[in-house]
Amino acid sequence: MAKTLKYIFFIGIGLSMLCGVFFRPEHPHFWWEKIPAFDAIFGFLGCILIVVGSKALGHHWLQKDEDYYSD
Amino acid sequence: MIDTVPPAFIFIAGAVVLPLLRERRLRQVLQLLIPSLAFIDLLYMGQGTYWNYHFLGYELIFGRVDKLSLCFGYVFVIMAFLGMVYALNLREVGQHVAAFLYIGSTLGVTFAGDLFTLFAFWEIMALSSVFLVWYQRDIAALNAGFRYIMVHLFGGCVLLAGIIIHVVNTGSTHFGFIEFGGLASQLILLGFIINAAVPPFHAWLSDAYPEATVTGSVFLTAFTTKSAVYVLLRAFPGVELLIWLGAIMAVYGVVYAVLENDIRRLLAYHIISQVGYMVCGVGLGSEMAINGSTAHAFCHILYKALLFMGAAAVIQVTGKRKLTELQGSNLYKKMPICLSLYMIGAFSISAVPLFNGFVSKTMVVAAAGELHRPIIHLLLHLASIGTFLHTGLKLPYGTWFGRAPEGEHKEEIEATEPPLNMLIAMGMAAFLCILTGCYPQILYRILPYPVHYQPYTSFNVVAMMQLLLLTAAAFWLYIEKLGGEPTISVDTDWFYRKPGLLLLWFCIHPLQNLRFGLQRSLAGMVASATSLSKNPILLPEIAIRFIHLKVINGFYHISGLSEDKLDTLKDLESRITELRKMTYNENIYRRPIGLGILLVIILLFFYGLIYYIRLR
Numbered sequence: 001m002a003k004t005l006k007y008i009f010f011i012g013i014g015l016s017m018l019c020g021v022f023f024r025p026e027h028p029h030f031w032w033e034k035i036p037a038f039d040a041i042f043g044f045l046g047c048i049l050i051v052v053g054s055k056a057l058g059h060h061w062l063q064k065d066e067d068y069y070s071d
Numbered sequence: 072m073i074d075t076v077p078p079a080f081i082f083i084a085g086a087v088v089l090p091l092l093r094e095r096r097l098r099q100v101l102q103l104l105i106p107s108l109a110f111i112d113l114l115y116m117g118q119g120t121y122w123n124y125h126f127l128g129y130e131l132i133f134g135r136v137d138k139l140s141l142c143f144g145y146v147f148v149i150m151a152f153l154g155m156v157y158a159l160n161l162r163e164v165g166q167h168v169a170a171f172l173y174i175g176s177t178l179g180v181t182f183a184g185d186l187f188t189l190f191a192f193w194e195i196m197a198l199s200s201v202f203l204v205w206y207q208r209d210i211a212a213l214n215a216g217f218r219y220i221m222v223h224l225f226g227g228c229v230l231l232a233g234i235i236i237h238v239v240n241t242g243s244t245h246f247g248f249i250e251f252g253g254l255a256s257q258l259i260l261l262g263f264i265i266n267a268a269v270p271p272f273h274a275w276l277s278d279a280y281p282e283a284t285v286t287g288s289v290f291l292t293a294f295t296t297k298s299a300v301y302v303l304l305r306a307f308p309g310v311e312l313l314i315w316l317g318a319i320m321a322v323y324g325v326v327y328a329v330l331e332n333d334i335r336r337l338l339a340y341h342i343i344s345q346v347g348y349m350v351c352g353v354g355l356g357s358e359m360a361i362n363g364s365t366a367h368a369f370c371h372i373l374y375k376a377l378l379f380m381g382a383a384a385v386i387q388v389t390g391k392r393k394l395t396e397l398q399g400s401n402l403y404k405k406m407p408i409c410l411s412l413y414m415i416g417a418f419s420i421s422a423v424p425l426f427n428g429f430v431s432k433t434m435v436v437a438a439a440g441e442l443h444r445p446i447i448h449l450l451l452h453l454a455s456i457g458t459f460l461h462t463g464l465k466l467p468y469g470t471w472f473g474r475a476p477e478g479e480h481k482e483e484i485e486a487t488e489p490p491l492n493m494l495i496a497m498g499m500a501a502f503l504c505i506l507t508g509c510y511p512q513i514l515y516r517i518l519p520y521p522v523h524y525q526p527y528t529s530f531n532v533v534a535m536m537q538l539l540l541l542t543a544a545a546f547w548l549y550i551e552k553l554g555g556e557p558t559i560s561v562d563t564d565w566f567y568r569k570p571g572l573l574l575l576w577f578c579i580h581p582l583q584n585l586r587f588g589l590q591r592s593l594a595g596m597v598a599s600a601t602s603l604s605k606n607p608i609l610l611p612e613i614a615i616r617f618i619h620l621k622v623i624n625g626f627y628h629i630s631g632l633s634e635d636k637l638d639t640l641k642d643l644e645s646r647i648t649e650l651r652k653m654t655y656n657e658n659i660y661r662r663p664i665g666l667g668i669l670l671v672i673i674l675l676f677f678y679g680l681i682y683y684i685r686l687r
Contacts, residue, residue, distance in 0.1 A: 013544065016536040023529040029440040030448065039452075040537035046456040047545035054329035055552065063330055063558040069568055 016040070075116045077133040077182060078109045078144060079192065082151070082175030086168045099159055102167060106152035109178070113144050120184055129244050132184025139365065139519040143181045143301045146369045147174065149503070150293040150376055157380055157496035158286035166206045170290050172199035177294040181301055185244040186234045189302070193230065193266075197223035200295060203287030204279050212282040218564065219279035222265065222272075230262025249306040260307055267299035267350055269316050270323050273343050274564030277327070280342070281335035281392070285383040288335060292342055292379050293372045300349045300368050309356025317351025318450040320344070325457025327562065332393045332555040334382045334470055338375070341420065341462055344454055345371050351451065352435040355442055358520040363434035365518050370427040370507060374419035377500035378462060381413030384489035384497070385470055391484065394466075394555025399475030400484040408488055410471045415501040417467060419508065421459035424535060427504045430511035430526045433535070437524060456542045463539075464546045465553050473554065606655045608666060616647050 021036045032038050085105035092098045118141070122133035151174045158167065176199060179192030197220060204216040236255035238244055249256050261272075268276040280291050307313065324344025331337040345367070352364030385402065386392045403410050419426040422433060432455065439447045488494060507514045515522040546553065603610060620643045627636045655666075 009540070009543070012536070013540045016533055016540055019529070019533040020537055023533050025530045026528075029443060030445050037537060039534040040541045042449075042452060043456055043538035043541035044545050046453050047460055047542045048549070050325060050453070050457045050460065051329060051545070051549045051552065054326045057326065058330040058558075058560060062327075062560040062562075063556065064561055066557060066559050068559060068561070069572070 075112050077122055078112050079175045079179035081105060081109045082171045086171035089168055090164050102155045106148055106155055109148045113148060129187060131188045133188060134182050135184030140181050142365050142517045146372050147177055150372050153376055153496050153500050154290045157289055157493050159492040160490045161286055169199050169202035173294060177298045180298045184246060186246045187244055189246050190231055190234055194227050200291060203291055204283040207282060207284045215279045215282040219275050222275040226262050226265030229258050233258025233262055251307055251310045263299050263302050266295055267346055268296050268343050269350060270320055271563040274562045277336055277339045278564050280339040281333050285387045288383055289376055289379045292375045296346045297368045297372055303353045304361060304364055308353055308361055310354055313350050313354030314447055317347045317354055318447045320350060321347030321454035322450055325454050327560055328461040330560045332395055332557060334392055334466060337461060337466055338378050338382055342375060348432055348435045355438050357438055357442060359524060360438035362518045362520050362522055363438050366431035366514055367435055369514060370431040373500055373503050374416045377416030377497055380497045381409055384409050384493050388486045388489055389484050394469040395557045397470050398473040402486055403471040405486040406488050408494055412497040412501045415504055417463040419504040421463040422455060422535060424532045425508050427508040430508060433526050433531060434524050459539050459542050460546055469555055606653055609650055613650050
């Protein structure tokens with residue numbers, strides 16, 4: 001089950017990349033919309049940025065003990 | 072033609088009648104009947120302005136019906152129906168009454184044509200919704216509710232101040248497009264964005280919604296923020312400030328959602344994030360952006376309700392609300408239907424093609440593209456990633472599949488599927504999410520402007536799939552890091568919670584001590600006055616002896632104390648004490664005239680003296 005899911009997942013990624021090469025926007029508004037697979041790169045790096053950035057913010061500043069307000 | 076009534080009044084009438092019904096079945100019928108009636112009412116309501124009443128020289132308008140208000144009206148009433156189905160098994164009548172008042176006042180805001188009607192319903196909305204938090208009946212909910220209502224009352228005051236200045240300046244109470252510039256418009260905008268939960272005025276939302284009752288939180292997600300989006304769309308389209316606030320807001324919610332452990336609070340942060348798209352659309356102000364914002368509000372209400380229903384169902388059956396508590400409970404085996412329905416909501420919010428988020432969110436993003444706003448475009452894209460990461464991956468994984476940390480044994484959690492009515496409500500919401508996702512024309516037809524946007528272009532679909540699939544890939548990499556942590560995150564509510572605690576400390580310690588001190592000294596004065604008044608005739612003598620004592624005491628202190636001087640002082644003191652103990656006895660103080668007459672004469676003398684001086 002888990003294995004099949006994994007394969008489907010990888011096939012999905014490959015397929016979306018392939019389609020990304022063929023289907024281009026008719027009127028790109030920005031230069032990055034002309035790059036094939038830009039959204040894939042943006043998704044991957046953006047996700048990492050969000051996780052790492054937020055966790056860093058949280059651990060160094062925002063996260064407190066659960067009884068922070070109740071003392 | 073059927074005569075229609077303001078839909079707000081249908082719900083308010085429902086709130087009045089509901090507690091009068093003793094039979095539970097009857098109440099359940101009414102709970103479903105009221106939203107249905109309101110929906111029929113909406114269908115028959117033609118566009119135009121009606122229900123005008125004159126009140127104190129102003130015109131109150133309860134029905135300004137156009138495409139914008141109707142679109143919001145439809146989704147509010149649909150949501151009312153879904154929420155009521157979800158809450159059908161709840162026996163507490165008070166909660167239903169609060170919900171009806173809350174929905175009614177939201178519809179009042181939606182169809183209000185003048186600022187005073189708007190304000191009145193605005194306040195009822197705040198007051199009725201807080202009960203959905205308080206009915207949770209624990210101390211955390213009570214406190215969060217108080218913070219919630221105080222923020223909203225503050226927002227209401229700001230709004231009222233803005234309205235009054237606006238009415239004085241323009242002489243009109245009409246609620247429509249407001250030129251953003253002067254103080255009046257700034258205050259009104261501030262009042263609106265407090266309700267829209269725009270940072271830094273958003274903390275009430277993530278603070279109070281997760282503390283609300285299981286069914287209450289479902290209602291709360293839909294109405295307050297979205298009615299604020301509606302009034303923003305009505306009054307402030309095209310305000311540059313809102314573009315940036317909206318885009319920042321969309322990312323802000325995502326950042327906090329990474330850190331969150333409480334499942335409903337995580338979803339609450341995603342309300343903030345999603346409302347960010349709408350606020351951004353309001354700011355962009357083009358026809359496409361306004362359409363996008365309206366459509367996104369419509370879709371958001373449906374899928375957010377579905378997500379909250381799923382999370383609340385987990386809380387209802389397990390009694391646990393944190394990812395760290397739910398780890399290792401293998402809930403996916405015990406509540407698969409709930410999980411599947413939740414995932415439909417998660418796909419919708421993540422804008423997976425064929426789900427409704429895709430047809431609305433991409434419209435706002437495309438509007439940003441059309442207006443050549445590169446940074447806004449990228450920020451909104453980034454927020455999309457975060458949305459899928461949390462509501463689509465982290466939360467369901469942590470809640471239903473989460474594994475306990477190595478070496479830590481977790482006890483089994485008892486769980487079953489939630490009650491049938493809850494599942495039916497979730498099923499209906501899921502159906503609507505997919506329906507509007509697959510046939511966006513249903514939604515596009517009721518939007519304020521004609522829609523020229525086509526969501527299902529091959530590029531759009533492929534780009535979205537790339538974005539989501541690679542987000543999932545990155546999630547896979549960080550799966551260990553993304554588990555819940557047993558912490559809370561400080562947010563802008565810090566600015567009133569911590570000073571609030573300080574204020575409390577100030578009241579309990581310094582202020583209380585001051586009160587006790589004052590009370591003690593005043594009470595001492597009263598006590599000595601009482602004891603002295605036992606024998607007023609001796610007052611002069613006591614006074615003289617007292618002064619004598621003090622003077623001698625002073626001299627002795629200057630010249631130095633000795634044994635016999637101390638004895639003298641003690642002697643004098645005891646004399647005064649003896650005198651003070653003596654009570655008035657007529658036989659001791661025989662005077663030619665009685666004490667009473669003496670006092671009267673003294674009084675008369677002073678009276679005469681004052682009279683004489685005044686006369687001169």
